[in-house]
Amino acid sequence: MSANVERAVNAFKEQIDASTAAFFSSCVHCGLCAEACLFYLETGDPKYTPIHKLEPLRRVWWSSYTLFGRLASLIGLAPKVTDDLLKDWKELVYDSCSMCGRCSMVCPVGNDITGMIRKEREGMIAAGHAPDGLKGASSRAIKIGSPMGVTLKAVKAQIGHLEADTGMTIPVNVEGAEYLVLMSSMEIMNYPEYLEAIARIFEAAGASWTIASDAFEATNSGIQIGASDIARELVMRIVAAAERLKVKTVISPECGHAYTALRWEGPNLIGRPFPFKARHILEVLDEFRADGRLQTEGFEEDRLTFHDPCQIVRRGGVIDEPRRLIDMVAKDFVEMDDNGRYNWCCGAGGGVSAIEEAHDLKLTAFLKKKKQLDAVKPEKLMTACANCRIQLEEGMEETGMDIPVIGLTETLAEHLKTPETAKG
Amino acid sequence: MTAVDFLAFTRGPLFDVALIIFIAGLAIRFVEILVLGRRRDFSEPRRGGFGSGLRTMFSRTLPETGTMKRAPTTVVAGWVFHIGFLVTLLLFVPHIEMFQAVLGFGWPGLPTPIIDFAGILAMVAMVVVLINRLRNPVMRFLSGFGDYLPWLLTFLPLITGWLVFHRLLLPYPAMLGLHILSVELLMILFPFTKLMHTFTAFLARYYTGAAFGRKGVQS
Numbered sequence: 227m228s229a230n231v232e233r234a235v236n237a238f239k240e241q242i243d244a245s246t247a248a249f250f251s252s253c254v255h256c257g258l259c260a261e262a263c264l265f266y267l268e269t270g271d272p273k274y275t276p277i278h279k280l281e282p283l284r285r286v287w288w289s290s291y292t293l294f295g296r297l298a299s300l301i302g303l304a305p306k307v308t309d310d311l312l313k314d315w316k317e318l319v320y321d322s323c324s325m326c327g328r329c330s331m332v333c334p335v336g337n338d339i340t341g342m343i344r345k346e347r348e349g350m351i352a353a354g355h356a357p358d359g360l361k362g363a364s365s366r367a368i369k370i371g372s373p374m375g376v377t378l379k380a381v382k383a384q385i386g387h388l389e390a391d392t393g394m395t396i397p398v399n400v401e402g403a404e405y406l407v408l409m410s411s412m413e414i415m416n417y418p419e420y421l422e423a424i425a426r427i428f429e430a431a432g433a434s435w436t437i438a439s440d441a442f443e444a445t446n447s448g449i450q451i452g453a454s455d456i457a458r459e460l461v462m463r464i465v466a467a468a469e470r471l472k473v474k475t476v477i478s479p480e481c482g483h484a485y486t487a488l489r490w491e492g493p494n495l496i497g498r499p500f501p502f503k504a505r506h507i508l509e510v511l512d513e514f515r516a517d518g519r520l521q522t523e524g525f526e527e528d529r530l531t532f533h534d535p536c537q538i539v540r541r542g543g544v545i546d547e548p549r550r551l552i553d554m555v556a557k558d559f560v561e562m563d564d565n566g567r568y569n570w571c572c573g574a575g576g577g578v579s580a581i582e583e584a585h586d587l588k589l590t591a592f593l594k595k596k597k598q599l600d601a602v603k604p605e606k607l608m609t610a611c612a613n614c615r616i617q618l619e620e621g622m623e624e625t626g627m628d629i630p631v632i633g634l635t636e637t638l639a640e641h642l643k644t645p646e647t648a649k650g
Numbered sequence: 651m652t653a654v655d656f657l658a659f660t661r662g663p664l665f666d667v668a669l670i671i672f673i674a675g676l677a678i679r680f681v682e683i684l685v686l687g688r689r690r691d692f693s694e695p696r697r698g699g700f701g702s703g704l705r706t707m708f709s710r711t712l713p714e715t716g717t718m719k720r721a722p723t724t725v726v727a728g729w730v731f732h733i734g735f736l737v738t739l740l741l742f743v744p745h746i747e748m749f750q751a752v753l754g755f756g757w758p759g760l761p762t763p764i765i766d767f768a769g770i771l772a773m774v775a776m777v778v779v780l781i782n783r784l785r786n787p788v789m790r791f792l793s794g795f796g797d798y799l800p801w802l803l804t805f806l807p808l809i810t811g812w813l814v815f816h817r818l819l820l821p822y823p824a825m826l827g828l829h830i831l832s833v834e835l836l837m838i839l840f841p842f843t844k845l846m847h848t849f850t851a852f853l854a855r856y857y858t859g860a861a862f863g864r865k866g867v868q869s
Contacts, residue, residue: 245857247683251850255797256728257788258713261720272791291686293678294842330862331869332714334728335847336706336855338862490865493692503694543696543866564716567867 230309234353238286238307241345249342250287252335253277259329259339264570264594265322265587276329276339279318282307283346312355319343319350320357321584324591325483325576326536331567340541347452356451357581364447364456371463372443373580374411381409381442384418394425399471400436405510406473406502407435408444408464408488410481412612420480420612423639427511430642431519435477441467444479446487450577458495461487468502475503477510480633482537482575482611489542506538507635508610512547515554522641525557528605532559532634533595533618534569535611548610548634555641556608562598570594572609574617592621599629610634653824660830668834669752675841676849683850688857695864702863703856709869710855724786727778734772738765738808766815773808776801800843806832 227235259276260266266274288295289304298304327340350356363373370377385396397403405428413420428435441464448457468476478485489504514520532552538544545566552559564570573591578584595618599607607629609615618631651659713725739745743759750756759765780801783789810829813819820828840846862869 242686243688244683244686245688245854245861247686248850248853248857251679251683252847252854254800254844254847255783255789255792256724257786257792258717258721258724260788261717262714266788267720270787272788275788275792278792291682293682330858332717333858334710334713335851336710336858338858341858341861490693493694494689497692499692499694540867541865545867567869568714568716 228309230353231307231312234282234312234349234355235286235307237349237352238283238346239290241348242283242287242291245338246283246287246342246345247291249335249337249339250280250284253337254335256334259333259337262328262332264326264328264573264591265324268590268593269587273318274322276323276343277337279315279323280339280342280346282311282315282349283342285311286349309353312350312353316350316355316357317583319346320360320577321581321587323576324536324571324574324578325541326571327541328536328568328571331540344449344452347450348454349452351451351453357577357583359580359582360447360451360577363577363580364451364453367443367445367447367460368456371440372411372414373445373447374415376411376414376443378439378442381414381437381439384414384421385437388418388422388425392422392425394429396421396425397434397436399439400434401471402473403434403436403471404474405433405435406441406464406468406471406476407437407479408477408484409437409442409479410445410484410612411443412481412616413479414442416616417612417633417636419636419639420633423633423636424507426639426642427514427520427635430521431514433514433519436471436473438464438467438471444481444484444488446484447577447580449487449491450483450580454495457487457491461492461495464488465492465496465500468500473502475505475510476500478504478506480507480610480612480615480635482535482542482613483577485542485544486537506542506544506547508538508544508547508551511551511635511638515551520554520638521643522554522638523643524555524641526555526606526637526641527557529558529560529603530556530606530608531562531599531602531604532565533562533572533607533609533614534565535609535614536569536571536575538610539569540567551634551638552608555637560602560604562602564598570598572614572617573621575611575613579613579617588617589621589624592617593625595621596625596627599627604629607631608634608637653821653827657823657827657830660827660834664834665830668837672837672840675838679841679846679850683853691864693864696866697863699860699864702868703858703860706859706862706869707852707855709859710851723778723782724789727775727782731772731775731779734768734770734775735804735808737768738772738811741765741768762815766812769808769812769815773805773812776805776808796844799839800845803832803836803839803843803845807836 289299329339367373446460574588741760742765746756814825
């Protein structure tokens, strides 16, 4: 066994637990996971069947943790994990899986296939078989502090523009603030309206907040590439800043996987519960709404639909919050056919957007969303994830569609009722 | 060996051996799954996972509507087979007598014409399932010996049982002996094939239901 393969096998073994064993024991190859996967449905290629993407992990489970598998490997009959196998599976494990979790929702025997893909990626990167795009993003995240290479200087420049334009002060490193606000690189680079929206909404709500100069980035390439050590380091930066500034709540931005990374994986990566709450921005805004601290006026007149970011909704549990918030500002809101926990991915989550080789495939996968959109014909498409947003915009441009994509948070800010009382 | 000797052998010593392998095999498989354990989850749950896990153990029996639309053959044939098979296995009076002998308790059965019908349904569904597996590009791509063997192991008891019931092909003692032999083959190989999903699927559903449930997602 080569050193590469040995590292992969050890990482797989580290990941395999009772649930993995129950899942592999239960699969009867019914093929229904393929019918839930946009990469299979839009290409028609059976190799994209979700459970098939797990063959390397399955081999290690069978040959190491089952009686027959162990006997078979003793006499050399068990199918082996080889470097070539891992190389061949790279496209299946990364390019063609956005970890959207739809297969995990429909598997009749209840297998969390997506959860196993997450585990499998640990072995793939351990053997070096991860896409260069994700390796680059992870290395920039560790060295520079952001997968897109966004520096504190860029954040400060954005803050400077914002303060000059609006006359508001953007709090940085304020100890004792209630909320620590994080951003995604995409928001810093492409969607500065997010930070402005936060500033205006939080001021109106009378909520104290801050940005941390050493932990402004919410995204986590570590969980996309499947490297727990990188993921841990990135989460730890946020935890350290939150503990230093003594905030009560850390807010994950309009980004899908950043929420999973912080909210669900974060405490497990660092091996202890957080001493603060981790919330998605939509959860916080919905709390403001419930407390009467978020008040809006006027409505979007356009026919509007909402694209559910998988990691926030199906993998995150923030399902009703966006709908309650949309109702505040939309008169003509239509749901797409499969929505909420059964939504279809934009096609570029789970790191796919960072993989150059996956460019054509992710646009093919987008066709699923296009069909959904064609069915409801919205005039505006709303979402709550900067990564989904880029993919939706690119996909629509490629396919000649012309529907503006807007963020939920910024739309709420546009309809913010002028506060009657001064900031508390 | 006469047909009667053969029947006595399958009913007696061979059945005991099959039963021991079946039970020991199940125990081994469950132990090798459960000893792997699961790591503690430090994330703050939105709600408890236990109830959601229990719910998913049953809710996954019904397909999501889109799945039903995209793969009706797989869903419907699968359903008909499972129901037909379970009715035949669990509600046929001679089978209940066998369970009574092994378990020490029994339950009421159904009239034989209903069992006959359920058995035929199960077999027809199994043929559809097999054709579907051979024709559907995804299933054909995924399938190998490990998928076709369990099919055969399941089909043999159904067809031999039906032949015994209708006194067809072979004299009664020989056919019944073959039927019991096919069941013993099924029992012996059950723990080491995909037939294990009969039990592990509930465990898998629980794990996933609980994991999604603590995130606040009913799966």
